[in-house]
Amino acid sequence: MSAIGLHGITKVFGAAAPALDSIDLHIPDGEFMVLLGPSGCGKSTLLRIIAGLEAPSDGVVAIDGTDVTGVSPRDRNLAMVFQSYALYPHLSAAKNIGFPLRSAKVARAAVAEQVRRVADILGLSELLDRRPAELSGGQRQRVALARAMVRDPGAFLMDEPLSNLDARLRAVTRTELIGLHARVRKTFVYVTHDQVEAMTMADRIALLNAGHVEQVGTPTELYDHPASVFVASFLGAPPMNLVTVDVERVDGELLARIGDDRLRLGITDDSTAFDTTTLTLGVRPERMDIAPRLLDDAPADPDGGITATVDLIENLGGDLLVHCALAGSTDRMCVRTARLGPTAALAVGDAVVLTAGTDDIRLFHPST
Ligand code: ATP
Numbered sequence: 001m002s003a004i005g006l007h008g009i010t011k012v013f014g015a016a017a018p019a020l021d022s023i024d025l026h027i028p029d030g031e032f033m034v035l036l037g038p039s040g041c042g043k044s045t046l047l048r049i050i051a052g053l054e055a056p057s058d059g060v061v062a063i064d065g066t067d068v069t070g071v072s073p074r075d076r077n078l079a080m081v082f083q084s085y086a087l088y089p090h091l092s093a094a095k096n097i098g099f100p101l102r103s104a105k106v107a108r109a110a111v112a113e114q115v116r117r118v119a120d121i122l123g124l125s126e127l128l129d130r131r132p133a134e135l136s137g138g139q140r141q142r143v144a145l146a147r148a149m150v151r152d153p154g155a156f157l158m159d160e161p162l163s164n165l166d167a168r169l170r171a172v173t174r175t176e177l178i179g180l181h182a183r184v185r186k187t188f189v190y191v192t193h194d195q196v197e198a199m200t201m202a203d204r205i206a207l208l209n210a211g212h213v214e215q216v217g218t219p220t221e222l223y224d225h226p227a228s229v230f231v232a233s234f235l236g237a238p239p240m241n242l243v244t245v246d247v248e249r250v251d252g253e254l255l256a257r258i259g260d261d262r263l264r265l266g267i268t269d270d271s272t273a274f275d276t277t278t279l280t281l282g283v284r285p286e287r288m289d290i291a292p293r294l295l296d297d298a299p300a301d302p303d304g305g306i307t308a309t310v311d312l313i314e315n316l317g318g319d320l321l322v323h324c325a326l327a328g329s330t331d332r333m334c335v336r337t338a339r340l341g342p343t344a345a346l347a348v349g350d351a352v353v354l355t356a357g358t359d360d361i362r363l364f365h366p367s368t
Pocket of ligand 1: 013019037038039040041042043044045046193
């Protein structure tokens with residue numbers, strides 16, 4: 001069992017703004033939690049505080065409900081896997097993996113058995129006699145993982161463990177880690193700035209921004225229901241389209257106005273919840289439809305869509321990314337569409353209309 005609780009974790013380095021500002025996060029036993037965020041947002045510092053390698057300026061770290069804030073790293077029963085594998089070059093894979101047990105004076109036969117057990121789980125059985133120089137990057141990373149697993153820790157803490165691997169090995173090792181987590185069902189806390197790793201591996205993601213948690217949830221929750229413009233633009237490639245719109249109320253229905261165009265928002269609201277008339281409208285590129293603009297399209301009709309001009313088309317193989325300049329705004333929008341669909345004949349310079357279902361539209365308040 002290793003549920004991890006973070007309560008009001010704050011970290012201040014010198015006179016700078018806090019690297020972490022009162023973080024509250026509960027990581028249940030067995031969860032694959034990814035700490036995601038841009039460079040410098042504080043994710044490594046948070047992981048090091050969980051590990052006990054860094055002391056928080058304020059707040060409490062709890063493991064299974066027990067306050068471990070002052071407990072040394074070695075007594076937390078957590079295993080840390082870093083970006084650099086830090087293997088001993090003169091020792092075989094087997095000796096590297098067994099090192100923590102030999103240091104703890106475990107009997108030779110028991111060490112050999114534990115090494116075989118984890119090597120088996122990680123597919124390293126055939127490679128145990130090799131030295132690190134005789135292993136590929138992915139195999140070395142698995143040896144480092146095996147060394148972390150051999151003590152049977154309560155949780156694994158990983159800081160960008162795949163970032164030294166090339167793209168192909170990264171994809172393979174990512175799949176292996178997902179499989180490993182499914183087999184061992186231990187708590188994983190995994191730091192990355194790579195949204196693909198986060199989306200594919202996490203049970204839940206905590207997205208950090210400038211020392212605070214922007215949103216915690218499953219990958220689908222964050223992708224479909226981002227709590228802020230920051231989350232909306234951090235997840236997704238290309239990111240969510242974000243356009244500044246004016247909101248008007250017509251016969252009790254809210255419409256977004258972009259220049260001369262109007263778009264239904266699917267909201268009938270006569271409260272004062274919309275205390276501003278300027279909002280940010282968000283739609284994922286794959287949730288937008290694009291069609292050639294016909295001459296009799298009436299732009300002011302709220303069902304008529306957003307008028308735009310195609311100014312760049314990127315061919316991704318199966319799909320096209322169609323980038324458009326909006327007629328009534330300096331904002332731009334991108335539509336992801338099938339290459340062989342009805343829009344296959346689109347060309348740069350074409351006049352188009354963009355539409356989105358009300359279920360796919362997200363609205364963000366400019367300051368909150
Ligand atoms: P990256 O993805 O670039 O590793 P990160 O999100 O892991 O970034 P941290 O390494 O946790 O970010 O750093 C958070 C902030 O704290 C940064 O502004 C960093 O410069 C600062 N910081 C981290 N460690 C120290 C330290 N030992 N002394 C002073 N400032 C530090």
